[in-house]
Amino acid sequence: MSESSIKTMNMIEAINSAMDVMLARDPEVVIMGEDVGYFGGVFRATAGLQKKHGKTRVFDTPITECGIIGVGVGMAAYGLRPVPEIQFADYIYPGLDQLVSEAARMRYRSANDFICPMTVRSPFGGGIFGGQTHSQSPESLFTHICGIKTVIPATPYDAKGLLIAAIEDNDPVVFFEPKRIYNGPFTGYYDRPVEPWSKHEGSAVPEDYYRIELGKAAIVREGQAVTVLTYGAMVHVVKAVVAEQGIDAEIIDLRTLLPLDIETIEASVKKTGRCMVVHEATRTSGFGAELAAQVQERCFYHLEAPIERVTGFDTPYPHSLEWAYFPGPVRLARAFDKIMKD
Amino acid sequence: MAQHQKDNLAPLHLHIPEPKFRPGDVADFSDVVVPPVDDITRPDEHVQPADIHPLAYGLVRVLDGDNQAKGSWNPGLDPDKLRLMLRKMLTVRAFDDRMFRAQRQGKTSFYMKSFGEEATSVATTMALHRDDMCFPSYRQQGILITRDYPLVDMMNQIYSNRGDRLKGRQLPIMYSAKDYGFFSVSGNLTTQYPQAVGWAMASASRADTRIAAVWCGDGSTAEGDFHSALTFAAVYNAPVIFQVVNNQWAISSFSGFAGSERTTFAARAIGYGIAGLRVDGNDALAVYAAMQWAADRARTNNGPTLIEYFTYRGEGHSTSDDPNAYRAAEEYALWPLGDPVDRLKLHLIALGEWSEEQHSALITELSDSVKATQKEAEQNGILGHGLHHPFETMFEDVFEEMPWHLKEQCEQMLEEQHDKFGPEWEAR
Numbered sequence: 001m002s003e004s005s006i007k008t009m010n011m012i013e014a015i016n017s018a019m020d021v022m023l024a025r026d027p028e029v030v031i032m033g034e035d036v037g038y039f040g041g042v043f044r045a046t047a048g049l050q051k052k053h054g055k056t057r058v059f060d061t062p063i064t065e066c067g068i069i070g071v072g073v074g075m076a077a078y079g080l081r082p083v084p085e086i087q088f089a090d091y092i093y094p095g096l097d098q099l100v101s102e103a104a105r106m107r108y109r110s111a112n113d114f115i116c117p118m119t120v121r122s123p124f125g126g127g128i129f130g131g132q133t134h135s136q137s138p139e140s141l142f143t144h145i146c147g148i149k150t151v152i153p154a155t156p157y158d159a160k161g162l163l164i165a166a167i168e169d170n171d172p173v174v175f176f177e178p179k180r181i182y183n184g185p186f187t188g189y190y191d192r193p194v195e196p197w198s199k200h201e202g203s204a205v206p207e208d209y210y211r212i213e214l215g216k217a218a219i220v221r222e223g224q225a226v227t228v229l230t231y232g233a234m235v236h237v238v239k240a241v242v243a244e245q246g247i248d249a250e251i252i253d254l255r256t257l258l259p260l261d262i263e264t265i266e267a268s269v270k271k272t273g274r275c276m277v278v279h280e281a282t283r284t285s286g287f288g289a290e291l292a293a294q295v296q297e298r299c300f301y302h303l304e305a306p307i308e309r310v311t312g313f314d315t316p317y318p319h320s321l322e323w324a325y326f327p328g329p330v331r332l333a334r335a336f337d338k339i340m341k342d
Numbered sequence: 343m344a345q346h347q348k349d350n351l352a353p354l355h356l357h358i359p360e361p362k363f364r365p366g367d368v369a370d371f372s373d374v375v376v377p378p379v380d381d382i383t384r385p386d387e388h389v390q391p392a393d394i395h396p397l398a399y400g401l402v403r404v405l406d407g408d409n410q411a412k413g414s415w416n417p418g419l420d421p422d423k424l425r426l427m428l429r430k431m432l433t434v435r436a437f438d439d440r441m442f443r444a445q446r447q448g449k450t451s452f453y454m455k456s457f458g459e460e461a462t463s464v465a466t467t468m469a470l471h472r473d474d475m476c477f478p479s480y481r482q483q484g485i486l487i488t489r490d491y492p493l494v495d496m497m498n499q500i501y502s503n504r505g506d507r508l509k510g511r512q513l514p515i516m517y518s519a520k521d522y523g524f525f526s527v528s529g530n531l532t533t534q535y536p537q538a539v540g541w542a543m544a545s546a547s548r549a550d551t552r553i554a555a556v557w558c559g560d561g562s563t564a565e566g567d568f569h570s571a572l573t574f575a576a577v578y579n580a581p582v583i584f585q586v587v588n589n590q591w592a593i594s595s596f597s598g599f600a601g602s603e604r605t606t607f608a609a610r611a612i613g614y615g616i617a618g619l620r621v622d623g624n625d626a627l628a629v630y631a632a633m634q635w636a637a638d639r640a641r642t643n644n645g646p647t648l649i650e651y652f653t654y655r656g657e658g659h660s661t662s663d664d665p666n667a668y669r670a671a672e673e674y675a676l677w678p679l680g681d682p683v684d685r686l687k688l689h690l691i692a693l694g695e696w697s698e699e700q701h702s703a704l705i706t707e708l709s710d711s712v713k714a715t716q717k718e719a720e721q722n723g724i725l726g727h728g729l730h731h732p733f734e735t736m737f738e739d740v741f742e743e744m745p746w747h748l749k750e751q752c753e754q755m756l757e758e759q760h761d762k763f764g765p766e767w768e769a770r
Contacts (some may be wrong), residue, residue, distance in 0.1 A: 030544075030547070056547040061574070061577075062570075062573045062574060062577055064566075064569075064570040064573060064574070066536065066566050066567055066570045067536045067539075067567075067570030067571065067573060067574045069536075070533060070535070070536025070537050070539075070540065070567060070570060070571070071536050071537070071539055071540035071543060071574055072540060073536070073537045073540060074477075074536065074537035074538055074539060074540025074541040074542075074543075074544070074554075075540040075541065075543065075544040076540075077525060077537065077540070077541055078475075078540070078541045078544035078545060078548075079544070080544045082540075094566065097530055097533060097567075098533060098536070098567075101528060101529075101530040101533060102528060102530070102533050102537065106526065107739045107740070107741070107742070108511060108739045108740050109508070109511055109512055109516070109518070109526055109528075110508065110518035110520075110526035111507060111508045111509045111511065111518070111739060112739055113507075113508075113518040113519070113520045113526060114518065114520060114525065114526050115742075146740050147740050147741065149741075169742075170742045171741050171742055215745065258745075259741075259745035259746065259747065260747070262746060262747075
């Protein structure tokens with residue numbers, strides 16, 4: 001790829017570019033969702049796509065998530081490759097039956113007679129004063145469903161490459177976009193000025209087609225002292241805290257929760273002997289529980305300390321007390337202190 | 343104890359629907375209104391939905407009391423086609439009888455008959471093009487039978503045996519047959535409604551010529567998917583035909599629990615601006631005519647139609663319930679709209695194109711043929727007797743490519759089988 005085709009993009013621009021590339025490349029790709037057409041989406045992820053690719057390729061839908069996902073399943077059965085947007089992950093629940101009982105099991109239940117190559121995009125996570133209905137992180141629910149892949153990017157570069165791979169995948173994918181880092185790699189220090197993506201290497205995004213294989217994690221910082229397993233916005237929070245505290249942590253951005261890149265995780269934990277799992281979602285039955293179980297099954301005799309979980313609390317996302325809920329620098333620093341002392 | 347009462351206001355009252363008849367009662371359907379043939383004449387297919395509201399409350403009928411086909415809805419089918427329709431309906435009946443019995447004999451876990459509702463899947467399918475896409479509920483085996491899907495494959499599915507095209511993964515009767523335009527049946531109700539709309543929207547967006555047809559029952563019109571689907575179809579003018587097989591019962595709950603005490607199911611169309619037809623579901627010619635009208639309409643970009651087939655579930659919901667526990671005995675015999683097979687037979691006889699002797703002979707022929715097919719299917723095994731697909735197929739098709747965690751679990755399962763069955767099993 002020539003140097004000239006690299007552009008500085010924030011995460012929204014990268015996601016938009018992924019859909020733009022795929023609409024041009026594959027006539028079966030269809031984008032739909034609430035406000036995604038003429039207006040270009042409430043977060044602007046589909047801005048300009050309808051004008052460029054036409055109304056039968058990119059269009060607005062009624063406000064029914066059950067309908068949006070169910071219609072997507074039918075379009076996929078016809079042979080299209082639908083990419084529906086659910087405006088906020090918090091709104092995905094009315095569509096859950098269509099995802100769990102239909103999309104996820106279509107290949108299995110019909111023994112390959114029908115498949116569901118659909119990618120459901122949805123902004124998730126808090127830190128934007130969205131209250132309990134615009135802040136949730138429901139990713140672990142989807143990892144519990146057999147037949148769906150769950151993907152969460154942490155940089156613009158990854159967002160584009162992973163979204164293209166998701167759209168090309170012949171199985172249904174839930175693609176959660178950490179909306180707190182749409183415009184910059186939020187570090188968890190909410191009282192400091194927001195850093196733009198342009199200062200982050202992950203904002204150098206090829207304008208053309210490329211893909212990042214699903215199921216492969218990225219080691220975003222190599223280290224010897226402790227392995228941190230995380231994803232989405234928390235990757236940047238962990239990086240900032242590690243830098244601030246001077247901890248030699250190995251930070252793994254999972255990128256795909258299911259299928260999980262267990263090899264990368266196992267090798268790292270066996271090397272460092274310590275493991276911390278970090279997510280913004282609520283703690284109990286969160287994806288961290290699965291990660292902790294996998295690590296102890298595979299690395300128990302290499303562990304020098306109990307696995308630490310750093311998560312949101314088991315409450316609905318509080319509006320005014322958002323920063324007391326968020327697993328920010330203080331909660332992380334305490335966890336690092338604990339795991340390094342043990 | 344009331345939480346809050348005011349002396350000057352009458353207390354509120356909660357209505358819990360109750361069917362008119364329960365076990366021990368003698369059903370009396372004299373209040374079922376059966377309007378005369380052509381009470382409302384057939385409108386042009388290009389009519390605006392708002393101009394045909396009475397059709398959502400009436401009853402499209404063709405076969406009259408004297409067994410003659412009459413009126414503007416008469417599709418004018420030739421005797422060969424009528425005999426084919428009768429044959430297909432009788433095949434469904436013969437198939438249902440054998441498979442119901444097979445379940446009772448312990449050869450499979452579950453079965454669902456469509457006794458009394460055969461016209462709503464056979465006549466409808468005959469009115470569609472062969473390549474139109476059907477999104478069935480669980481009681482539309484008549485679609486597959488009408489499209490000549492091999493009965494042995496249906497039986498293999500019911501037995502979940504090694505010949506089952508679905509690899510023994512689905513509850514009996516939840517067929518899938520893409521090549522026959524038959525979508526994978528879900529056990530979750532009405533999920534196929536938005537899917538059919540999506541398929542139809544895809545077809546329209548590709549300037550295709552195929553349309554979609556979808557079935558659900560009266561009870562499951564209450565699902566949110568039903569309303570999402572009708573909204574989507576209305577918004578995009580999708581070439582889809584919604585069908586509600588109103589057989590009066592949802593397991594033990596009568597149609598009142600889906601709102602039938604207030605209005606018809608066809609009238610659901612009115613609020614969405616969709617064409618709505620209420621049809622005598624036991625009149626195979628009326629069913630055919632309604633589907634033909636709706637299909638012409640969809641095919642000419644005049645949009646979706648909702649058809650209610652007013653019919654009666656002649657037997658239990660499935661092999662798992664006994665209708666005598668919740669409804670009056672003999673209800674089906676007293677049903678004022680008769681039996682769809684009998685009515686078509688009597689029509690053919692009235693035309694001089696059929697006889698009781700031919701009819702009996704056909705029933706025997708079909709019964710023998712189904713029995714022979716059953717024997718053939720049972721060569722592939724019956725449920726729970728070992729002749730299933732290989733154990734490792736359990737892990738296939740969850741994803742296109744098997745991820746590591748499923749490979750690990752597959753190995754574990756195979757080791758368990760080894761422990762259970764020993765080296766003999768390994769050498770299989």
